[in-house]
Amino acid sequence: MDRSDGFRFEYRPGVLRYGTRCVEDLSDELAEQGFDRALVVCGTTVGDTPAVIDPVTEGLGNRLAGVFAETTPKKRLETAYDGVEALEARDADVLVALGGGSSLDVAKVASLLAGDDRSPEAVGRELAETGSISSPTGSTLPIVAVPTTLAGADLSDGAGVTASPASGLVDEPASGGVSDPRLMPRAAVYDPALFATTPKPILAASAMNGFDKGIETLYARNATPITDATAVRGLGLLDEGLRRLGRNDADVRTLEPVVRNLLLVQYGISRPGETTLSLVHAFGHGLTRTDDVQQGAAHAVIAPHVLRYLFDRVDGRRDLLAEALDVDDARDAADAVVDAVAQVRDALGLPSRLRDVDGPGPDEFPAVAEAIVADSFTANAPPGLDPDAAEIEAVLRESY
Template identity: 75%
Template sequence: MARDDQFRFEYEPGVLRFGTGCVDALSDELAQQGFDRALVVCGSTVGSTPEVIDPVKRGLGERLAGVFAETTASKRLSTAVDGLEAMRACDADVLVGLGGGSSLDVASVIAVLDASDREPAEVGQELAETGSISVPDGSLPPIVAVPTTLAGAEQSQVAGVTASPTNGLVDEPASGGVSDRRLMPRAVAYDPALFATTPKPILAASAMNGFDKGLETLYARNATPITDATAMRGLRLLRDGLEALGERSVDENLLQPIAEGIVLVQYGVSRPGETTLSIIHAFGHGLTRTYDVQQGTAHAIVAPRVLRYLFDTVDARRDLLAEALAPDHDGDPADAVVEAVEDVRKALDLPSRLRDVDGPEPEAFPAVAETILEDSFVGNAPPGLEPTAEEIEAVLQDAY
């Protein structure tokens, strides 16, 4: 894939802390950054699991102002509204998103709501009409992330959000996202001991999502030598680590290199005004925003098929991908890449066909294909790729 040798790389991640027990230093990190009172934002399971919540509470010490344990995978706007009330009730000046990507997304929306003087129904109307929520000027409450899954959502300035009529904020179901450089977490604590508390099936599904970030970062239109280096190193760690995850019981030693890989594959993915996420993630959105399919599961099913479609159409930097995933291959690099991705899916024991999950039936594929084509991430597909609805449908048919 030919690429212009000129590039601009603007990336402002927060402080990255890594290692078993690193959450013990949360209070020190908040103190160094000038934050005094933290509201932990998490789901009910995380909030009621001592192995997860207790180390974070101890790490925050006297800086713990409260725990809001009401997030769900749906990332509801109404949940963020309740979280804002909790934040103000305990006078918190920093939000600590603990758990999966949904808790971090809700924390981000809480931050946006706190900086706005609009009523929740007005925000819901904007989400329904535009698919986004505008971020006001000025300062936003800072966010600190403590991930316990491997999806790689914590080095991001983007958050997803949905709204349902049952909460009175919208007339029809709505979904979309919010993006602003001020939403990038000020610090992230990667503690393998906390990852090890997550059930293996959840880790496996989330890992497929994180793994695909590395794939897409290499073939994205805005790839850079910097992200090439981090994504390739991350993919190598994940290829070996995720296959081991499928074979062994979960512990912090097993998860150490996997967590390192997740740190690396998302480094530089979410940048001001751009992202390296591409067509695999667009497929994931098309399947999960309308159907009850988990994001990582959707990725496991479509990633090998999307890659085969890319390689049949454009170069998509197959040699670089093969160097990262199958350095000892002696045949077609495209075949080697697809086989390596399939090996990871098999090791994680994730579904391989749409017919085996609660997804769309073939008669719905034309509508799903249109949704995928309308996703903004398609615009970041490899140079030379101009997908059509018929081509997208063909990939879905193959995945069925």
């Protein structure tokens, strides 16, 4: 076999549990894994919403140590430190991250910090200087993920984090990420009934983010036959499921196939030392690093334009993408894939222009383009594609 066909696939996922009202079995899952005291990590809204928080706390039963309902979309370093204080005060031995990606990210950062004996100020300096937080030599706290949005951060060993000068940990606003195989959730629990409690506009935006994970997994530089199989199957089913979600209420019946197929498109995409996330996610980071535009909305706008840019320069495995999206009978596979992605966006009622979201304007595009080029995910662009800032800026202007 040609060496170019070789690959190495190392993946360490946790237990996957899927099913309507499966959170009722949370205590059993924790018992199976040897955990006794769970701290639920969530946002204020989730913590104040009985339809979301009650099934989880009831499912944990006497293994519930407490609820830390203080996460925000900003994923603040100081919030993670508050979480560490909460878990220590309640003697928790596992974190149950409930809600969207921000709660899961804060839980992961708190897990990392729990084993770090450095001062918060030293960690803040490292984040400001390097854009990351190094893994501690001490142990991390295990995590169980209970997602309520469709962005797909739950089968990942990485997380985003920011810090503000108001925290006293940094002198200037800082952002970056953490990554450690120990941060992969020990279990991920997917209950369509909990997803159905999330407002449809939030679900729709997060769905675009999750959908794009499957798209990128196929054209990423480190694609493998294993992730090809799960992404192709998941995208084909998710495509129709998301169009149906756009037409119908976000009820359990509509969400069951969407949640189930989200598992497929993200299975294997986050592996020790690598990820299949690529150019679309790099654009998402660049567009949201200093502005309040929601990640899913940024993905909705930019994904068709990024794909067009990509296909104009490299093959990008367009035929496989066309097969996954059931447009492989089209005369031009690239055009058909771009159109199919745009149709999913439109079906979900998401924005199609940057000027329609609360994001950066044209004057900021040069700086945004530089950030996208420097983003670690850009290095995972398809073979033969080497984006530069001028090309990226042109894509931003075209999408405006």
